[in-house]
Amino acid sequence: MEITLVRSRAAAIETDALIVLDWNIEKGGKHSGISVPLAAFYESGEITGKMLELTLMHGVEGYKARRVVIVGAGEREKFDASAMRKVAGAALRLLKGKGIQSIALALDEDGLTVPAYVAAAAEGLLLGNWEPDELKTDKKNNKQISSAVLVAGSVAPSLEGQFDAALERGITIGKAANLSRDISVEPPNLLTPRALAERARTMAQAAGLSIDVLDQDRMRQLGMGALLGVAQGSAEPPALIVIHYTPASPSADHLGFVGKGVTFDTGGISIKPSDGMEKMKYDMCGAAAVIGVMQALALLKPSVAITALIPTVENMPGSKAQRPGDIVTSLSGKTIEVLNTDAEGRLILADAITYAKQLGCTHIIDAATLTGAIVVALGHISSGAFTNNDALLTRWMDASKDAGEKMWHMPLDDDYRELLKTAYADIGNIGGRYGGACSAAMFIKEFVGDTPWVHVDVAGTAWLDEAKPWMAKGPTGIPLGTFVNLAMNWK
Numbered sequence: 001m002e003i004t005l006v007r008s009r010a011a012a013i014e015t016d017a018l019i020v021l022d023w024n025i026e027k028g029g030k031h032s033g034i035s036v037p038l039a040a041f042y043e044s045g046e047i048t049g050k051m052l053e054l055t056l057m058h059g060v061e062g063y064k065a066r067r068v069v070i071v072g073a074g075e076r077e078k079f080d081a082s083a084m085r086k087v088a089g090a091a092l093r094l095l096k097g098k099g100i101q102s103i104a105l106a107l108d109e110d111g112l113t114v115p116a117y118v119a120a121a122a123e124g125l126l127l128g129n130w131e132p133d134e135l136k137t138d139k140k141n142n143k144q145i146s147s148a149v150l151v152a153g154s155v156a157p158s159l160e161g162q163f164d165a166a167l168e169r170g171i172t173i174g175k176a177a178n179l180s181r182d183i184s185v186e187p188p189n190l191l192t193p194r195a196l197a198e199r200a201r202t203m204a205q206a207a208g209l210s211i212d213v214l215d216q217d218r219m220r221q222l223g224m225g226a227l228l229g230v231a232q233g234s235a236e237p238p239a240l241i242v243i244h245y246t247p248a249s250p251s252a253d254h255l256g257f258v259g260k261g262v263t264f265d266t267g268g269i270s271i272k273p274s275d276g277m278e279k280m281k282y283d284m285c286g287a288a289a290v291i292g293v294m295q296a297l298a299l300l301k302p303s304v305a306i307t308a309l310i311p312t313v314e315n316m317p318g319s320k321a322q323r324p325g326d327i328v329t330s331l332s333g334k335t336i337e338v339l340n341t342d343a344e345g346r347l348i349l350a351d352a353i354t355y356a357k358q359l360g361c362t363h364i365i366d367a368a369t370l371t372g373a374i375v376v377a378l379g380h381i382s383s384g385a386f387t388n389n390d391a392l393l394t395r396w397m398d399a400s401k402d403a404g405e406k407m408w409h410m411p412l413d414d415d416y417r418e419l420l421k422t423a424y425a426d427i428g429n430i431g432g433r434y435g436g437a438c439s440a441a442m443f444i445k446e447f448v449g450d451t452p453w454v455h456v457d458v459a460g461t462a463w464l465d466e467a468k469p470w471m472a473k474g475p476t477g478i479p480l481g482t483f484v485n486l487a488m489n490w491k
Helices: 039-044 081-096 115-129 157-184 193-207 216-222 225-231 277-300 345-358 372-378 390-403 414-420 436-448 480-488
Strands: 002-007 017-022 054-058 067-072 102-107 147-152 210-214 239-245 254-259 261-265 305-315 327-329 335-337 363-368 383-387 407-409 453-457
Touching: 002 115, 002 157, 017 081, 054 081, 067 081, 081 102, 081 115, 102 115, 115 147, 115 157, 157 193, 157 277, 157 480, 193 210, 193 239, 193 261, 193 277, 193 305, 210 216, 216 225, 225 305, 225 327, 225 345, 239 277, 239 345, 254 277, 254 345, 254 480, 261 277, 261 345, 277 305, 277 363, 277 480, 305 345, 345 363, 345 436, 363 390, 363 480, 372 383, 372 436, 383 390, 383 436, 390 407, 390 453, 390 480, 414 436, 436 453
Parallel strands: 002 147, 017 067, 017 102, 102 147, 254 305, 254 363, 261 305, 363 453, 383 407
Antiparallel strands: 054 067, 210 239, 239 305, 327 335, 383 453
8 A cells, every 4th residue: 555645635635534533522623624514423422523523425415535533533633653552453443444545634724734644644554454364365355555645734744854853753653563473373374483594584684684603403403392392393494583683873782672473382292272272373463573583674764773683483292392391401511400391481491581691682572472361461452561670660651652552661579589499400390370471481480580571571562353333353463563663753
């Protein structure tokens, strides 16, 4: 979909459908400028302006657009970039089902002509246009919007560059998120660890980034026993994908972005129940988000060096699979007793994080679909954020607010370390039934040491089991937007 920005009045735009935002009158808002020809609908309460209320009208007086979609945007004082993404995506998804080719979104009134809304609208339209049906052969119902226009009001000539940059940023992030979603939705028979490495290589080469893929032999030579232990039950060999971004004038800081890449997780010998196991292709959503992040940052060019590390494996119960009770030696030299083979993500992250430190990363953020416990704690609303450094967490949480990706600070007290004690090794890989998300984070912290670090458990937010008005069923791309904002705001 092509997205452009024009300076005009929305009423003068000729298009298949014009999207107009409307405010909740019950909360003290006022209806949009389109309200005069639609006064009867407002009086009857058919149009209220409540968030994500969608009303499609034909031939509205005073507008050249063939159709007008009035989108409830809620309370004006609470409206922000996150809400803009949702209303843009929801309106597009209503229209695409009707075979409409061209649309426009009105930003020319009510103070909507600001760069943040331009970026959010572009991103929301791209996210809303994505579908998870790449492998369907019958695409009769796969209707796509081919072009969209953002209609902005006039601004001072000196500010034009800000709006152009905002449009490009929104398009860049939206496309990167959709790349992440394309990867995440691939079935595990096609997206093996080697295939994931090739997807990353294709992206890196196209974006001008350097990439190194460590194979099984190199990881064995380095001593990555934790990662290799998870992989040994599969006929598919593992990989550790390392992607580098270096700015023209790098600062002293070096960010490490780590994404869990389990392309399919049976649970290994500690096998999962069969009900719902097909969803476990999503266990590489953290990896896919990090790949998308690097594509976006290659274009947006932050001023800080970034290395992405993606450990990727299959967790299978083959004849050579590691067993409960096995003890492995990690890259750090610490020994780990594998008490449950379904707690595999933390094992591959341990070696990847240790390697990130060896490569000189001064700050590390990992994203992982790590625990069912975080879904019990936070549902599918917020990701859990754990840290050993409050200053880095503050940066991360600020970045998440701008991205509209909800995070909740979870505890990581030293007491959780007691849950991981074992008589036979330095640390066990599980800590018991209760506080599972916290003990999992504490396990990772053991390998982080004093390096400032944030762990983001996206097990409940990386995937939608049912479509939302603004987004299709399937992968969400979370926390790609937060990663991008953190890097772009780093000083």
